[in-house]
Amino acid sequence: MNNIDYKILITTSGTGSRLGELTKNTNKALIKIDGKEAIRYIIDAYPSNFTIVITLGFLGNQVKQFLISNYPERKFEFVEIDKYVGEGSSLAYSLRCARDYLQCPFIFHACDTLVTEPIPKPDCNWIAGYLTEAAVKEKMDLNQYRTHKVADEKIIKLLDKGETGFQSIHIGLDGIYDYKIFWQTLEKIYANNPNNATLSEVHVLDRMLAEGISFKWIPYNVWLDTGNLEALAKTEKYLKK
Numbered sequence: 519m520n521n522i523d524y525k526i527l528i529t530t531s532g533t534g535s536r537l538g539e540l541t542k543n544t545n546k547a548l549i550k551i552d553g554k555e556a557i558r559y560i561i562d563a564y565p566s567n568f569t570i571v572i573t574l575g576f577l578g579n580q581v582k583q584f585l586i587s588n589y590p591e592r593k594f595e596f597v598e599i600d601k602y603v604g605e606g607s608s609l610a611y612s613l614r615c616a617r618d619y620l621q622c623p624f625i626f627h628a629c630d631t632l633v634t635e636p637i638p639k640p641d642c643n644w645i646a647g648y649l650t651e652a653a654v655k656e657k658m659d660l661n662q663y664r665t666h667k668v669a670d671e672k673i674i675k676l677l678d679k680g681e682t683g684f685q686s687i688h689i690g691l692d693g694i695y696d697y698k699i700f701w702q703t704l705e706k707i708y709a710n711n712p713n714n715a716t717l718s719e720v721h722v723l724d725r726m727l728a729e730g731i732s733f734k735w736i737p738y739n740v741w742l743d744t745g746n747l748e749a750l751a752k753t754e755k756y757l758k759k
Contacts, residue, residue: 522641524623526564528557531575531599531612534630536746545577547629548584549744552757556744557581559632561589569593571619573612575602595619610708610717617701624697626719628690630745632753633738640693644734645673645723647686648741656752664688664720666735673733676724689741692719696731703729 534546541549547557561570574581574596582596597616601607613626623640638644647666654660665684667675677684694700704722711717727733742756743749 525569529573531573531602533576575599608717626692631690632742644693646691646736
């Protein structure tokens with residue numbers, strides 16, 4: 519599977535409300551961190567010969583024009599998301615809109631997640647996690663994150679916020695090899711409650727795990743979160759070093 523054909527999905531359709539005034543007139547993927555737009559760190563982490571699927575919603579034209587102008591050699595596929603705020607504006611909805619572009623193995627990469635270590639190919643199902651020991655050293659409030667229970671280097675269960683007994687934090691970076699099962703599972707979950715704005719890829723992965731689909735655990739020693747103001751400040755401080 520060394521030559522596996524796959525795509526990368528980056529979701530930029532959300533409003534980035536946790537970043538306050540920073541995203542009033544700027545898409546969260548274009549917030550500059552140490553002089554470089556957040557999405558640049560993500561795109562530059564991947565080989566240039568793979569297609570990147572981008573969901574566009576809030577200030578989506580900003581993202582589209584930025585990518586076209588700054589990465590003329592890259593192949594992008596843009597997906598317009600009509601519901602990115604209010605009832606039914608879930609990540610799951612954005613994923614459904616991108617489904618037709620992702621009929622192959624793919625990597626889901628949240629636009630507020632930066633990593634410095636290599637990202638593996640989706641030649642098997644995998645879920646990336648930020649090691650608990652590193653999070654404790656950073657004095658992170660672990661109750662605000664979904665987490666992973668791990669055994670034999672595999673994800674056993676995705677835990678809700680506040681649950682204990684976990685080995686890593688869910689960071690929004692996942693490799694999907696069994697893409698057909700992923701989309702079938704997403705449809706089942708979405709059909710059950712399409713107006714639920716909290717539905718995300720986590721619900722799909724958890725259902726797949728419960729139904730016996732195996733996911734390898736990919737632990738990361740460094741996770742740079744850009745999704746809220748406190749985390750963004752830490753990320754900028756780290757990158758300046």
